[in-house]
Amino acid sequence: MTTNGIRFQDGSAYERYMGQWSRLAGETFIGWLGAASGQRWLDVGCGNGAFTETLIERCAPASVEGVDPSPEQLVHARARPALQAARFREGDAMALPYPDAEFDIAVMPLVIFFVRDPARSVAEMARVVRPGGMVTAYSWDLDGGGFPYEPLLAEVRELGIGMPAPPSPEASRIDVQRDLWAGAGLDAIETCVIDVKRTFADFDEFWSISAETPSVGSALKKMDDEAIARLKARVRARLPAGAAGPLTCSARANAVKGRVPA
DSSP states (O other), X not given: OEETTEEOOOHHHHIIIIIHHHHHHHHHHHHHHTOOSSOEEEEETOTTSHHHHHHHHHHOOSEEXXXXXXXXXXXXXXXXXXXXXXXXXXXXXXXXSSOTTOEEEEEEESXXXXXXXXXXXXXXXXXXXXXXXXXXXXXXXXXXXXXXXXXXXXXXXXXXXXXXXXXXXXXXXXXXXXXXXXXXXXXXXXXXXXXXXXXXXXXXXXXXXXXXXXXXXXXXXXXXXXXXXXXXXXXXXXXXXXXXXSEEEEEEEEEEEEEOXX
């Protein structure tokens, strides 16, 4: 998968830097949804299946389909033991490969800011969900500093080092999400802010994992060892208590849901 230079091709690496964050936010998100069991779900931008696994564990769905443009990520999703009953397909969020009214719920987890045309993707989700069904998403609050590795990204930006960026960061804002859902003709629109925390063993673990994110990795390749050492010192100083010992970091996501008119 490529989005403005950001590539997601390694499902195992994605699991290390984002899988746990995805599950933490996903569990809160699913609790907020309050979806009934026995529903037909579509996971749009399912990636390596981290959220799909949480969905199956928590929602007792009748069926789950996952769609993602990255064949490498889908290999990882299909290999998860908990996802053997799910079906996965390579496809585009802006042109979902499903007929109208095929699902009860369509969800887009941590994806909408990666879509070139978010409005089109929301309209596509609304198309494939039955009347009365739910269309929903959650995404890291990029504009509000809610990305899990924001302390590192902020220091890279301050140093003036270029990084690839998602094509639609504004779609992570809660007001924009509400407008997108309204623009797709959805009813009963609600939004929610999700705050989560993750604890790392120490700064070195935080650094090694955060450096695997595609945007950060591309920036580090442009730096020599001395520049990287300076960056690490700056990031360490930005983190709680200088990041001595166990390190707890915070992230924030914005969520939205609405109903297809009956």
